[in-house]
Amino acid sequence: MKGMWASLVDWLDNRTGFRWLRHHALDEPMPAGTGWWFTLGSLLLFGLSIQVLTGIGLALFYAPTPDHAWDSVRYITTGVRGGAFLRGLHHWGASVVVVAALLHLARVVFFGSYRKPREVNWIVGLVLLHVILAFGLTGYLLPWDQRAYWATVVAINISKLTPGFGEVVASLLRGGADIGALTLTRWYAIHVMVLPLALVTLVVAHLYLMRRHGISGPVRPQAGPSQMFFPHQAARDLTIAMLVGIVLAVMAWKGAPPLEPPADPTSSNYIPRPEWYFLGLFQLLKYFPGRWEVVGALVVPGVAMGLLALLPWLDRGRSREARRRLAVLIPFTFGLAVVATLTVLGARDAPAVSESRWNIQEIGGAAMVNTSERCTRCHRPDGLAAPIEPGRISKPGDWVAMHIADPEVIAAGVRDAPQGSKTAQAETKAMIAAVSHLRSGPPPALDSATTHVYSEFARQCFSCHTLDGAGGKDGPDLSHAGLKLTADIIEQRIIDPKSVKPDSDMPAFGGKIGPEDIRAIANWLASRK
Amino acid sequence: MNAHDSNRRKTLAGLVAAGMSLIGAALAGLVGAAATPRAVDRTRKWRKAASMFDLPPDQPFAAVLADRHADGWYETRKETVVYLDKVGEEYRALSATCTHLGCRVSWNLETKHFHCPCHGGVYDRDGRVIAGPPPAPLAHVNVRLNSQTSDIEVEL
Numbered sequence: 263m264k265g266m267w268a269s270l271v272d273w274l275d276n277r278t279g280f281r282w283l284r285h286h287a288l289d290e291p292m293p294a295g296t297g298w299w300f301t302l303g304s305l306l307l308f309g310l311s312i313q314v315l316t317g318i319g320l321a322l323f324y325a326p327t328p329d330h331a332w333d334s335v336r337y338i339t340t341g342v343r344g345g346a347f348l349r350g351l352h353h354w355g356a357s358v359v360v361v362a363a364l365l366h367l368a369r370v371v372f373f374g375s376y377r378k379p380r381e382v383n384w385i386v387g388l389v390l391l392h393v394i395l396a397f398g399l400t401g402y403l404l405p406w407d408q409r410a411y412w413a414t415v416v417a418i419n420i421s422k423l424t425p426g427f428g429e430v431v432a433s434l435l436r437g438g439a440d441i442g443a444l445t446l447t448r449w450y451a452i453h454v455m456v457l458p459l460a461l462v463t464l465v466v467a468h469l470y471l472m473r474r475h476g477i478s479g480p481v482r483p484q485a486g487p488s489q490m491f492f493p494h495q496a497a498r499d500l501t502i503a504m505l506v507g508i509v510l511a512v513m514a515w516k517g518a519p520p521l522e523p524p525a526d527p528t529s530s531n532y533i534p535r536p537e538w539y540f541l542g543l544f545q546l547l548k549y550f551p552g553r554w555e556v557v558g559a560l561v562v563p564g565v566a567m568g569l570l571a572l573l574p575w576l577d578r579g580r581s582r583e584a585r586r587r588l589a590v591l592i593p594f595t596f597g598l599a600v601v602a603t604l605t606v607l608g609a610r611d612a613p614a615v616s617e618s619r620w621n622i623q624e625i626g627g628a629a630m631v632n633t634s635e636r637c638t639r640c641h642r643p644d645g646l647a648a649p650i651e652p653g654r655i656s657k658p659g660d661w662v663a664m665h666i667a668d669p670e671v672i673a674a675g676v677r678d679a680p681q682g683s684k685t686a687q688a689e690t691k692a693m694i695a696a697v698s699h700l701r702s703g704p705p706p707a708l709d710s711a712t713t714h715v716y717s718e719f720a721r722q723c724f725s726c727h728t729l730d731g732a733g734g735k736d737g738p739d740l741s742h743a744g745l746k747l748t749a750d751i752i753e754q755r756i757i758d759p760k761s762v763k764p765d766s767d768m769p770a771f772g773g774k775i776g777p778e779d780i781r782a783i784a785n786w787l788a789s790r791k
Numbered sequence: 792m793n794a795h796d797s798n799r800r801k802t803l804a805g806l807v808a809a810g811m812s813l814i815g816a817a818l819a820g821l822v823g824a825a826a827t828p829r830a831v832d833r834t835r836k837w838r839k840a841a842s843m844f845d846l847p848p849d850q851p852f853a854a855v856l857a858d859r860h861a862d863g864w865y866e867t868r869k870e871t872v873v874y875l876d877k878v879g880e881e882y883r884a885l886s887a888t889c890t891h892l893g894c895r896v897s898w899n900l901e902t903k904h905f906h907c908p909c910h911g912g913v914y915d916r917d918g919r920v921i922a923g924p925p926p927a928p929l930a931h932v933n934v935r936l937n938s939q940t941s942d943i944e945v946e947l
Binding site for chain 1: 826828833863869892908911925
């Protein structure tokens with residue numbers, strides 16, 4: 263049996279030459295003293311492999327269209343077996359790749375490994391770093407949520423600063439007149455076809471050049487016999503890969519950060535922030551106002567990259583020891599510290615503006631949406647339409663308005679909305695306001711009694727009275743009603759306004775709202791000081 | 792190999808290289824032509840932004856204008872936000888797009904300024920830059936009042 267197997271392997275080797283390939287790939291002599299610092303390249307390769315494999319898994323389900331991208335990513339997270347873990351691995355794997363690439367680059371600089379004859383491989387490595395960052399940038403858009411959309415708006419507008427042909431570059435990145443369907447398909451094609459092709463080509467070139475010149479080894483050559491890559495260095499590589507793999511799996515176990523609401527170009531309360539590895543650039547842009555913008559966006563990063571690319575020609579001494587290369591290592595370390603500081607400052611900058619406060623009408627409207635038979639007869643778990651979930655309303659605003667006014671409408675403008683009573687109109691307005699706000703998340707959690715009062719106020723009072731800056735102007739502002747009126751007087755004014763104020767033109771609500779509800783509204787208004 | 796053969800070989804090699812370059816250039820040109828976006832029709836037209844009665848007296852009003860929009864194969868709606876304001880007896884419309892890197896500015900009720908959430912740009916009620924990196928004021932959009940319908944119309 264063993265003879266047959268050996269014959270088969272010999273035959274395969276004769277036809278393919280795989281033994282030569284294995285020998286060439288694994289039996290590389292490593293200089294004495296090569297150690298753990300030289301595992302970072304393999305760690306990067308390990309991270310890239312994870313990205314390729316998990317990317318294939320995600321591509322099985324992802325649909326690159328504006329009306330399906332968000333839903334397909336949501337389905338991956340909630341409907342695919344192991345989907346949340348898969349997406350988590352891809353998301354955090356991207357960070358592992360960036361960290362490994364930066365550490366690898368730093369190791370090469372500190373060890374002076376870019377020096378003659380490895381100049382070309384150094385340049386290939388820098389291009390590879392840009393390909394990795396381009397993966398991050400293009401992958402960011404694909405979930406088509408708020409974060410994705412606004413990060414892409416900023417990225418494309420930065421490209422407009424390219425001297426001479428900024429508009430051409432921006433137009434090529436956008437694909438169409440605005441960021442939309444053509445941008446999404448374009449960035450998807452770049453992410454899953456163009457960049458992987460570039461990645462494979464560059465990785466093969468990097469490995470080929472690494473083997474052609476051999477690894478640089480320790481800074482100070484050490485005496486002793488060289489060891490083969492396999493199994494000695496391979497064991498170190500595997501150890502590091504497994505340790506990082508465990509950390510990655512733990513991070514991915516909780517999945518990727520949750521999807522944000524679907525992309526909304528009209529949103530004004532969303533605060534866009536890039537992924538952490540672009541936070542340094544994000545922060546840098548703040549320091550270059552007006553016409554100096556191009557300096558922060560392109561000149562500073564461009565000059566830094568240019569200097570890095572020229573390192574092999576700027577640093578040409580004999581010794582690779584750090585103390586003899588301080589002219590290179592001090593500015594490089596300073597540059598790393600600047601990038602790290604900018605990244606931390608960018609991460610700490612979270613303006614408090616975007617707290618999207620729910621007003622009384624919206625909270626009341628949300629309660630109506632949850633309880634109104636108009637909505638729940640279809641929007642329920644086993645109903646004709648999916649339940650209404652905060653943060654996933656992707657239909658345009660006027661479609662939603664028309665649909666709430668006339669639930670059987672299928673497109674805005676197809677049929678006029680039926681005219682209802684004033685109360686029904688107020689209800690409709692409240693529900694429209696609530697659904698618009700539900701795009702960005704759920705309403706605040708309140709007890710049922712308070713929510714009920716808010717609903718009644720939205721239904722009966724909001725169209726005439728202002729509360730905290732929102733509402734009608736026909737009646738007095740009730741934001742601080744409790745400063746002037748007691749609950750008893752408010753109650754009486756609601757039941758029969760003329761009994762308290764004979765010249766009042768407010769209608770009597772005595773027969774329209776139940777006595778308990780009137781009492782509850784009066785108590786609540788009286789508590790507003 | 793004599794000189795004649797050598798020349799023939801060089802000529803043939805040159806022809807093969809030229810042919811392959813031609814095929815490569817043709818394929819690259821084809822992909823490049825497909826990837827180049829079509830020219831965009833930017834013709835402006837007057838459209839209703841809001842009723843004059845919608846405008847609150849003490850703050851700009853964010854009007855969302857929706858329009859049918861062909862985004863390649865995808866029929867969608869393009870939604871544009873402009874801030875309408877009344878200055879004396881005149882109306883004014885400001886684009887809600889930050890002139891820095893295109894984020895959406897919003898009116899802050901407390902500071903009475905427009906704030907950009909991205910890089911901290913701040914504009915006053917007239918759209919002038921008062922802080923942060925924006926290189927230019929908020930763009931003014933042509934606006935008019937349709938006296939027959941009481942609608943405020945903007946040219947977009």
